[in-house]
Amino acid sequence: MDTIFNDYLLYYEARMKRRQHSNVYTHSYQSEKAMYGLVASCSSLEDLQAKSDEFRRLSVQNAIALVKDQETYRKKVYENCKEFIRAEASAAILEKIDGMQTDMEIVEMVNQVHQQNNIDITVDQLVDFFYSDFIAMENIEVYQQAIIPEAWRKECNDHAQEAMDSGKKIWQENQLPNARNWKPGWTLDYKLLYEDRHRRLIPVNDVEMEKKIALHKLYKPC
Amino acid sequence: MPIDKTYSDAMLGTFRNMMQECRDKKMSGKAFDTMSDAMDRMEAFALEMDDVSAFTAKLTTEGLFTDFSTAYGEALAAEGQKKYAASGTYDDNALLQQTLEAYENSLPSYNDHPDKDKLQAPIREVIALGRSGINYPSFLRLLIEKGLDKAMEGSILSREALEKDIQWAAEMYQPVYVRRNRALLAKFDEMATTAAFGVPDSIVFSMERFSIESAWQPEINRYDAIVWRWGRLLELVHDWIDAYTSFAPFDERYVSTRGMEETKRNIRYTKECYPGFFRVREDIFNRYFGMQWNDIFTHESLAAERNSKRNRYTDAYIAFIQEVYPHCIPLENPSPELVARAEELHKSKQVYIA
Numbered sequence: 041m042d043t044i045f046n047d048y049l050l051y052y053e054a055r056m057k058r059r060q061h062s063n064v065y066t067h068s069y070q071s072e073k074a075m076y077g078l079v080a081s082c083s084s085l086e087d088l089q090a091k092s093d094e095f096r097r098l099s100v101q102n103a104i105a106l107v108k109d110q111e112t113y114r115k116k117v118y119e120n121c122k123e124f125i126r127a128e129a130s131a132a133i134l135e136k137i138d139g140m141q142t143d144m145e146i147v148e149m150v151n152q153v154h155q156q157n158n159i160d161i162t163v164d165q166l167v168d169f170f171y172s173d174f175i176a177m178e179n180i181e182v183y184q185q186a187i188i189p190e191a192w193r194k195e196c197n198d199h200a201q202e203a204m205d206s207g208k209k210i211w212q213e214n215q216l217p218n219a220r221n222w223k224p225g226w227t228l229d230y231k232l233l234y235e236d237r238h239r240r241l242i243p244v245n246d247v248e249m250e251k252k253i254a255l256h257k258l259y260k261p262c
Numbered sequence: 263m264p265i266d267k268t269y270s271d272a273m274l275g276t277f278r279n280m281m282q283e284c285r286d287k288k289m290s291g292k293a294f295d296t297m298s299d300a301m302d303r304m305e306a307f308a309l310e311m312d313d314v315s316a317f318t319a320k321l322t323t324e325g326l327f328t329d330f331s332t333a334y335g336e337a338l339a340a341e342g343q344k345k346y347a348a349s350g351t352y353d354d355n356a357l358l359q360q361t362l363e364a365y366e367n368s369l370p371s372y373n374d375h376p377d378k379d380k381l382q383a384p385i386r387e388v389i390a391l392g393r394s395g396i397n398y399p400s401f402l403r404l405l406i407e408k409g410l411d412k413a414m415e416g417s418i419l420s421r422e423a424l425e426k427d428i429q430w431a432a433e434m435y436q437p438v439y440v441r442r443n444r445a446l447l448a449k450f451d452e453m454a455t456t457a458a459f460g461v462p463d464s465i466v467f468s469m470e471r472f473s474i475e476s477a478w479q480p481e482i483n484r485y486d487a488i489v490w491r492w493g494r495l496l497e498l499v500h501d502w503i504d505a506y507t508s509f510a511p512f513d514e515r516y517v518s519t520r521g522m523e524e525t526k527r528n529i530r531y532t533k534e535c536y537p538g539f540f541r542v543r544e545d546i547f548n549r550y551f552g553m554q555w556n557d558i559f560t561h562e563s564l565a566a567e568r569n570s571k572r573n574r575y576t577d578a579y580i581a582f583i584q585e586v587y588p589h590c591i592p593l594e595n596p597s598p599e600l601v602a603r604a605e606e607l608h609k610s611k612q613v614y615i616a
Contacts, residue, residue: 044354047399054403064466110465117469121476144339148332155328162322175490178546186538187592192531221319243484244550 045085052076064113067105074098103143107133107150122236125164129157163223167232169215170256171242177255179203204259211260227262263312270308273318277301277327280334293336300330358398365389380422384413409461420467424450435570437562438485442478446471484551485563491547492558493573496583498540500575500613503586505532506601509608538592555587574614582607 056076059069075098082088088095115130132153140146183200219226230253232238242249264270281301284294304326311317321327365385372381388410392401405411424447431439449470453462501515510516510529518524547553558564559580567573568580575583582603589596607613 044397044399047397047403051399051403051406054406058406062463064463113466114469117473121473123476144336147335151328151332152325155322155325159323174487178543181546182539182542185542186535187541188535188538189593192535195531196535218315218319221316222323240480241483243480243487248549 042084045082045088048085048088049076049079052079065106065109067108067112068102071098071101071105075102100141100143100146103146104137104140107137107146111137124235124237125160126157128160129153132157159222163219163226164232164237166219166222166226167228167238169219169228169260170230170233170252173207173256173259174252176203176207177252177259180255180259207259208261215260216262228256228260230257264309265307265311265314265317269314270317273321274304274308277304277330280330284334284337287341289337289341291337291340293333293340296333297330297337300326300333304330354398358392358401361398361401362389362392365392377422384410388414412461412464415464420464421447421450421454435566435572437566438478438482442474442482445474445478449474488547488551488553488561489563489567491543491550492561492564493567495540495543495547495555495558496573496575498536498543499583499586499590500579501532502536502540502590503596503600503604504608505529505536506596507605507608509605533595534593537590537594540590541592559584571615576612576615578612579607579614 052072053076056069056072059065059072062069075095078091078094078098079088082091111130111133115127115134118124118127118130133150136149136153137146140149180200180203183196183203186196188196216226233242233249233253239249244252278301281297284297303324304321307317307320311320365388369382369385372378375381388405391404391408391410396404424443428440428443428447431437431443450462450467453467453470454460457463504510504513505516511522511525516525516528516532518528544555547555553561564573568575585603586596586600589600
């Protein structure tokens with residue numbers, strides 16, 4: 041066996057061993073093992089070159105296995121975190137990956153899935169408008185509910201109304217049209233707020249949430 | 263009217279450079295055509311649209327960034343294959359030299375980076391390894407076995423960056439961030455201990471990081487929300503008691519540019535409305551977080567905000583605000599003694615730390 045061929049054998053062995061005890065890279069270990077097996081079945085570079093079709097096939101299999109392992113892991117983590125929109129990208133890639141024939145097909149498919157998923161994530165996060173309006177809504181509540189002398193009542197009611205009008209104006213002239221650039225016809229779906237990925241970020245109990253949702257529907261009507 | 267040139271240049275500049283690079287190399291073919299089409303559409307939108315956020319959304323939802331980048335990758339790969347095919351035969355040494363040249367060419371791109379030396383060190387080590395007289399497969403194997411492939415991904419810097427994040431959070435007196443960042447470093451170190459060749463896998467670590475950050479975000483949001491709200495409560499008590507003082511007509515919190523009558527009105531508004539505002543906010547504070555007024559003074563955030571000097575009240579003034587609190591009742595006034603204390607603290611500059 042010539043030196044350079046033996047060095048390639050050691051290289052493919054190192055690639056295989058890197059994945060050997062990993063719980064994440066199980067598909068990669070199997071495909072690297074197959075690649076190592078192919079190289080080990082030869083006795084020279086010329087021998088290996090004679091099996092170039094199989095070598096190329098296994099190279100693509102390696103890429104497929106790597107994507108499979110990474111996306112399986114991502115999907116698991118996203119699902120554990122209840123980040124179901126993010127998990128959709130991994131699920132879509134895993135569904136399509138076995139049908140890929142070349143490395144460029146893989147790159148193109150992965151890019152396209154992520155492109156759509158990034159848009160879905162952006163649209164999903166548009167509900168963040170709600171929590172970012174908490175301080176403004178509290179100001180309105182303060183003006184409306186405070187015990188104050190009657191002499192100031194009109195002024196405070198006016199302040200509350202101005203805050204409501206200003207919110208409505210920003211919403212209808214700016215925020216809503218921007219949101220609809222991402223998804224035509226978008227409206228704020230308040231039910232989404234109760235999905236864990238959004239709900240956990242709003243540090244108030246459900247009773248307070250309900251009150252704020254009721255106020256928000258007046259503050260920023262769709 | 264087109265998109266402001268500053269924005270369109272910032273967004274399209276990189277793509278224009280990539281396009282030019284391909285033209286300079288006289289590339290052609292399907293991938294190059296796809297790039298050109300995507301570029302033309304991006305340039306057209308930059309001229310036709312006038313709103314930056316709508317422009318960004320358009321380029322993203324039409325998939326132009328992705329189409330361009332994917333085609334660019336394809337064009338470069340095709341170019342590489344052409345080059346390789348031109349040489350006709352497999353040349354192990356040529357591949358090694360080509361790889362090393364690419365690493366050498368990448369070094370100057372870090373020249374302006376604050377961590378230049380740390381980022382360049384593993385690349386220099388890789389180049390030295392390649393120039394040590396070994397062949398290409400041995401070079402590739404040693405990259406894996408020595409963890410240099412991971413080092414070049416910035417793993418060394420990642421650990422330092424994680425340590426710096428803890429240090430930053432501590433210096434900024436952000437206790438929840440300190441705890442979260444410690445959890446991130448602990449995970450990194452745990453993974454380094456068990457990883458093959460001692461280097462954590464970047465994909466796995468990035469997902470562990472996502473998981474840890476997601477788990478801590480609710481506590482960060484709650485902490486920030488608490489800080490903002492007690493800050494407002496303290497201010498309301500402070501502004502209310504000071505509205506009764508002799509210096510109020512000259513204090514910027516109440517002074518109106520429309521004259522003394524308006525200033526007096528502002529003072530009256532503060533005196534008569536702020537206790538009502540305060541009690542609504544106190545109620546919100548209680549309903550949101552299950553916290554009472556006294557809990558503010560034992561919550562870790564008060565000490566953190568004061569140590570960081572984001573909150574500048576002195577110990578004496580914090581104690582005074584607590585004393586004023588039971589008197590800040592809608593439709594009631596403070597005692598003359600309390601107002602005298604407020605004046606004294608103001609006069610002796612004991613409201614804010616120097």
